[in-house]
Amino acid sequence: TTPEPLVLTELRGDGERRTALLTLNRPKQLNALNDALMDQLGDALAAFDADDTVGCIVITGSERAFAAGADITAMAGFSFMDAYKGDFITRNWERILRVRKPVIAAVSGFALGGGCELAMMCDFIIAADTAKFGQPEIKLGIIPGAGGTQRLPRAVGKAKAMDMILTARMMDAAEAERAGLVSRIVPAAALLDEALAAAELINAQSGPSVMMAKECVNRAFESGLADGLGYERRLFHALFATEDQKEGMAAFVAKRKPAFKQR
Ligand code: CO8
Numbered sequence: 001t002t003p004e005p006l007v008l009t010e011l012r013g014d015g016e017r018r019t020a021l022l023t024l025n026r027p028k029q030l031n032a033l034n035d036a037l038m039d040q041l042g043d044a045l046a047a048f049d050a051d052d053t054v055g056c057i058v059i060t061g062s063e064r065a066f067a068a069g070a071d072i073t074a075m076a077g078f079s080f081m082d083a084y085k086g087d088f089i090t091r092n093w094e095r096i097l098r099v100r101k102p103v104i105a106a107v108s109g110f111a112l113g114g115g116c117e118l119a120m121m122c123d124f125i126i127a128a129d130t131a132k133f134g135q136p137e138i139k140l141g142i143i144p145g146a147g148g149t150q151r152l153p154r155a156v157g158k159a160k161a162m163d164m165i166l167t168a169r170m171m172d173a174a175e176a177e178r179a180g181l182v183s184r185i186v187p188a189a190a191l192l193d194e195a196l197a198a199a200e201l202i203n204a205q206s207g208p209s210v211m212m213a214k215e216c217v218n219r220a221f222e223s224g225l226a227d228g229l230g231y232e233r234r235l236f237h238a239l240f241a242t243e244d245q246k247e248g249m250a251a252f253v254a255k256r257k258p259a260f261k262q263r
Contacts, residue, residue, distance in 0.1 A: 004025065005025060005040060006024070006025055006026055006034075006036055006037035006040050006041075007022055007023065007024060007025060007037060007040040007041050007044055008022070008023040008025050009021070009022055009023075009044050009048075010023075011053075011054070012058075012196055012199075013196065013199070013200055013203060015200065015203055015204065016053075016203075017053060017054060017055035017056075017203040017204075017263070018053055018054055018055070018203065019054070019055065019056050019057070019058055019196055019199040019200065019203060020044070020048035020051075020054045020056075020057045020058070021057075021058050021060065021192075021196070022041065022044050022045070022048075022057065022058065022059045022060070023060050023061070023062075024037065024041070024059070024060070024061045024062075024066070024067055027062040027064070027065075029068075029071070030062075030064060030065035030067070030068035030109075030110060031061045031062060031065050031066065031067040031068065031115065032067065032068055032069060032070065032071040032072065032073075033067050033069065033070050033071060033114045033115065033118065034070075034071040034074045035074065035092065038089075038092040038093055039092050041059075041092075041095075041096070042092045042093075042095035042096070045057065045095055045096055045099050045103070046095060046098075046099075048101070049098075049099045049100060049101055052263045054101065055101065055199070055202060055203030055204075055205075055207070055210070055263075056101055056102045056103075056104065056199040056202045056203050056210075057099065057101060057102070057103045057104070057199075058103075058104045058105075058106055058192075058195045058196060058199055059103060059104070059105050059106070059118075059122060060105075060106040060107075060108070060191070060192060060195065061107070061108065061109070061111075061115075062108070062109065063108050063109060063130075063188065064108075064109040064110070065108075065109040065110040065111075065115070066105065066106075066107040066108060066109060066110065066111040066115050066118075066119060066131070067110070067111060067112070067114065067115030067118060067119075068110045068112050068113070068115055069112045069113025069114045069115050069116075069136070069137075070089070070113055070114035070145075070146070072140065075088075088145070089114075089145055089146050093114075093118075093121075093146050094121075096118070096121045096122070097121060100211045100214070100215075101210070101211065101214075102123045102199075102202050102210060102214055103121075103122045103123050104122060104123065104124060104125075104126060104195050104198060104199060105118070105119040105122035105124070105125045105126070106126050106128075106191050106192060106194075106195035107119055107125055107126070107127045107128065107131045107133075107182070107191075108127075108128035108130055108131060108188055108191050109128070109130055109131065109132065110132050110134075111131060111132065111133050111134075112132075112133070112134045112135070112136055112170070113134070113135060113136060113137055113144065113148075114145075114146050116133050116134060116135055116148065116152075117135075117144060117146035117147050117148045117151065118146070119133075120147060120148075120151040120152065120155060120181075121146075121147065121151070123214060123217075124182075124183045125176075125181065125182040125183060126182065126183060126184055126186060126191065126194055126195045126198065127173045127176060127177065127182040127184070127185050127186070127191075128173065128185070128186060128187070128188035128191040129173050129174075129185055129186070129187055129188055130173070130188045131172070131173040131176065131182070131185075132170045132171070132172055132173075133164075133170060133171045133176050133181060134164060134168065134169065134170035134171065135148045135152060135164050135165045135168070136168040136170075137165075137168075138165065138166060138167075138168050139168045143165070144165065148165065149161075149165060152164065152165065152181075154221060155179070155180055155181045156171075156176075156179035156180055156181050157179070157180075160179050173185045204260070205260060206242065206244035206245075206247075206248065206260040206262055207244075207260070207262050207263040208239060208242050208244065208262050209239055209242075209244065209245075212235040212238070212239065215235065216228075216231060216232045216235055219231045219232070242262055243261060243262060244258075244260045244261065244262045247259060247260060247261070248260065
């Protein structure tokens with residue numbers, strides 16, 4: 001028998017472009033992220049990013065846990081050289097950063113350690129009211145290793161990031177939304193529907209504007225204001241070369257819905 005996949009993949013939506021739904025699938029281990037799972041996730045992300053029928057990707061977990069972190073049993077015996085030579089964690093974790101289409105995290109339950117870091121690598125997080133975020137690595141005698149010390153302060157500011165990383169306390173969904181870590185909170189039962197509805201709105205837009213908008217927002221975290229504004233200006237100008245810009249503006253003037261074609 002073939003083993004159950006660690007990441008379930010399906011296509012959702014009936015528009016011209018669909019949403020790839022990726023479900024982390026180690027529910028008994030609270031979706032603890034091991035090497036095999038991260039390989040499967042990276043493969044799925046790359047495949048759907050290259051698929052023109054897909055406009056947007058949603059990553060979700062189970063009701064109880066988005067992911068409770070990197071698999072502690074897998075790394076418990078690591079030496080420094082194991083971690084260093086295995087390029088732990090860049091090898092397969094950072095593939096998500098190369099995805100050009102939007103990636104939405106739909107988080108229910110625990111998003112801890114590497115699980116919180118994975119959610120933060122997505123473009124935005126929609127949280128169920130049951131969501132709990134944390135970076136509890138300090139309790140294991142390590143520190144966050146997949147961007148937690150860098151992305152969390154950018155998301156919630158230094159005070160809350162230091163508090164969470166040094167004390168290991170969790171943030172509930174309400175605090176995460178107040179702090180800016182998540183874009184919205186929805187009732188747990190509606191989480192997937194809400195995330196898929198957000199994805200559908202994105203799927204209906206022009207491919208080049210969606211990808212360039214994502215690129216520009218990400219640029220805001222990599223550059224000074226003047227450089228970021230210059231980058232935005234160039235891409236803004238470039239979009240006037242697309243057919244979809246003509247279509248979008250013509251549709252507005254004609255008071256009809258635009259039919260964007262470019263992917
Ligand atoms: N790794 C491995 N197994 C886990 C993990 C994990 N991170 N989290 C939970 N599990 C397992 C438990 O061992 C348990 O297994 P079993 O049933 O066989 O005993 C099962 O999942 C259910 O968990 P619990 O019984 O503990 O459930 P509770 O509801 O009592 O507690 C908690 C839930 C609070 C989430 C608790 O499980 C917990 O504290 N988990 C660990 C959280 C944590 O410390 N996460 C950080 C891990 S370190 C990390 O992510 C570093 C990232 C660095 C970069 C990434 C590199 C790859």
